[in-house]
Amino acid sequence: MFPSPIEKSSARMQLAYKTILPFSLLIWLLPILAIFMTSIRSSKDINTGNVFGIPSEFNFIENYTQVLTHPDALNFMVNTFIITIPTVVVSVALACITGYALATYKFRWALPLFFIFVAGNFVPFQILMLPVIDLSNSLEIYNTVPGLVLFHAAFQTGFCTLFMRNFMKALPFDLIESARIEGVGEFKIFWYVVVPLVKPAIAALAVLIFTFIWNDFFWATVMIQDEASLPITVGVRSLNGEFVQQWQLISAASLLAAAPPVLMFFLMQKHFIAGLTLGAVK
Numbered sequence: 093m094f095p096s097p098i099e100k101s102s103a104r105m106q107l108a109y110k111t112i113l114p115f116s117l118l119i120w121l122l123p124i125l126a127i128f129m130t131s132i133r134s135s136k137d138i139n140t141g142n143v144f145g146i147p148s149e150f151n152f153i154e155n156y157t158q159v160l161t162h163p164d165a166l167n168f169m170v171n172t173f174i175i176t177i178p179t180v181v182v183s184v185a186l187a188c189i190t191g192y193a194l195a196t197y198k199f200r201w202a203l204p205l206f207f208i209f210v211a212g213n214f215v216p217f218q219i220l221m222l223p224v225i226d227l228s229n230s231l232e233i234y235n236t237v238p239g240l241v242l243f244h245a246a247f248q249t250g251f252c253t254l255f256m257r258n259f260m261k262a263l264p265f266d267l268i269e270s271a272r273i274e275g276v277g278e279f280k281i282f283w284y285v286v287v288p289l290v291k292p293a294i295a296a297l298a299v300l301i302f303t304f305i306w307n308d309f310f311w312a313t314v315m316i317q318d319e320a321s322l323p324i325t326v327g328v329r330s331l332n333g334e335f336v337q338q339w340q341l342i343s344a345a346s347l348l349a350a351a352p353p354v355l356m357f358f359l360m361q362k363h364f365i366a367g368l369t370l371g372a373v374k
Contacts, residue, residue: 124347131155133345136161155344160254165345166321172349175241175312175323176305180298182245188294189338190249191280196268206257213252221314228315239352240315244308248301259293260286299360302352324349 130143132152142148159165194206205374223241226233233239263286271281287294312326319330 098169107263127343127346130339131347133340135338135340138189138337145341147363150335151340154286155340156348159341159344159348160346162341164319164330165324168322169349171237171321171327172306172323172325172352175244176302178241179248179305180301182241183301184294184298186245186249186254187252187256187283187297188287188290189235189257190253191260192286194253194257194305195260196262198266201243206254207326209253209257213254217247218310235317237316237321237323240311242300243311244305252297252301255297256293258292264291282319295360299357302356306353307350 126144129147130138131149132155133142134149134151137143137148162263190209192203194209214236228234230238232319233242234316267289268281271285272278276285306323308323309325312323316322316326319327324332324345328342330351330368
């Protein structure tokens with residue numbers, strides 16, 4: 093039998109997909125590959141302009157060891173965890189509570205409040221720099237890690253609430269109503285009924301927010317001036333020499349800094365995909 097026009101079209105689409113995918117993947121990986129090649133070059137290559145060619149010598153162990161043994165590298169990494177983990181916990185916890193209220197309670201201001209959370213996600217955060225600095229100075233939390241955590245949590249809660257409210261809205265309301273009829277308190281309903289059902293969504297949201305905060309550069313530069321409190325994204329600039337640009341060390345540190353979010357994604361991959369597809373068939 094001859095293939096039908098639909099089968100021919102499907103075969104062409106598969107061929108185009110198999111052809112374009114490796115090419116697209118190569119383009120996407122080129123910057124990472126370039127950074128990796130720079131991270132294993134010698135300082136001689138950098139100083140002589142051999143940035144894109146084949147390295148004259150491979151200093152993988154030397155460069156990465158120099159970064160890991162840098163006196164401030166571990167401190168920068170610890171600072172990043174101190175900033176990121178509390179922000180994720182606070183943002184996701186507030187979003188779960190707020191999303192539950194907006195998804196299950198019917199009151200006059202529910203929809204306007206939800207629109208406020210949505211609208212906050214469309215405000216360019218760069219225009220908030222001066223008001224944030226003024227507010228943090230007035231609260232005496234400028235140039236402090238708790239201040240940066242507070243503002244990160246404030247900015248991320250809007251998106252997190254939008255995320256959690258939509259997932260909780262898809263839950264069967266009969267379960268919550270049945271628990272209320274049985275006399276179960278609202279907190280127990282939230283903790284024992286709702287939270288277990290949205291665990292995949294919580295995991296997916298935690299991975300997203302962890303990545304956002306870990307990779308933040310703008311607010312860390314604006315809010316932190318003390319070098320001892322800098323996260324790794326900003327602290328890598330200290331690896332530069334006073335008179336010589338040590339791009340091989342900065343590249344190595346950048347790849348090491350990108351490792352925790354990638355590792356977290358692979359560890360949470362199952363829950364992340366389940367969270368993103370939760371409710372897709374409803």
